[in-house]
Amino acid sequence: MDIPQTxxxxxxxxxWYDYSFSTYESNVEEVAQWKQAYWVDRPIVQPMNDPERMTIVLHQVEEKLKQARNQQKQVIFMTHFAPIREALPHPIVESARRQRMWEMTTAMLGSRHLGALLAKFPEVKVVFYGHLHYAQPLITVGNIEYRNQAVGVRHKNSEDWKGKSLLDQWISHLYTKKI
Known part of the structure; x- marks a missing residue:
């Protein structure tokens, strides 16, 4: 969608995700088995595995970015999943079992390949993403601003949630920039 008069x-x-944030990236069958036991996306029926689905996403995004380049457009890119490793939390993991659980979870958070693709296009200036559920500060990688627009999760004793209501919290996380 073009922004009028700009x-x-x-x-x-x-x-989607392709396990590329995880040390299990090349163990597609093992991650898929774990996913079927634990992950919220397990009931989604698809005719391919997750890396194959992400390959389709990458092709679709690349085509749209090429069109924008050919038409000399600057790009604001929006996606659900994390496109860069820098966006992921870095928990302290105390056991091999918990490390495995973290690596399996990380596999489903996004794709480093999407971030690499976006970086190939200097037209991409801002990327909005989500999926991680907690508010984050701005992350700049290269010439791209990455913004997770999550409003946070309301937990007791959470520093993440300051609003009295969802609307207050949402308003406090709005971002505007003159273009």
Whole structure:
């Protein structure tokens, strides 16, 4: 979608994950088995595995970015899943079992390949993503601003949630930038 009276284009793609943030990236069958036991996406029926699905996403995004380049548009990219490793939390993991659980979870958080693709296009200036459920500060990698627009999760004793209501919290996390 082009923003009227500007040279900005918003490109959106829900994205997916391909295990590339995990040390289990090459163990597709093992991650898929873990996913079927524990992950919220387990009931989704698809005719391919997750890395194959992400390959389709990458192709779709690349085509849209090439179109934007050819039409000399600057790009705001929006996706659900994390596109860069820098966005992921870095928990202290105390046991081999917990490390395995963390690596399996990390496998489903997004794709480093999406971040690498976005970095190939200097037209991409801002990326909005989610999926991680907690509010984060701005992350800049190269010339791209990465913004997780999550409003946070309301937990007792959480520093993440300061609003009295969801609306208050949402308003406090709005971001505007003159373009």
């Amino acid at each position: 040279n900005w284009r918003i490109i959106g793609n829900n994205g």
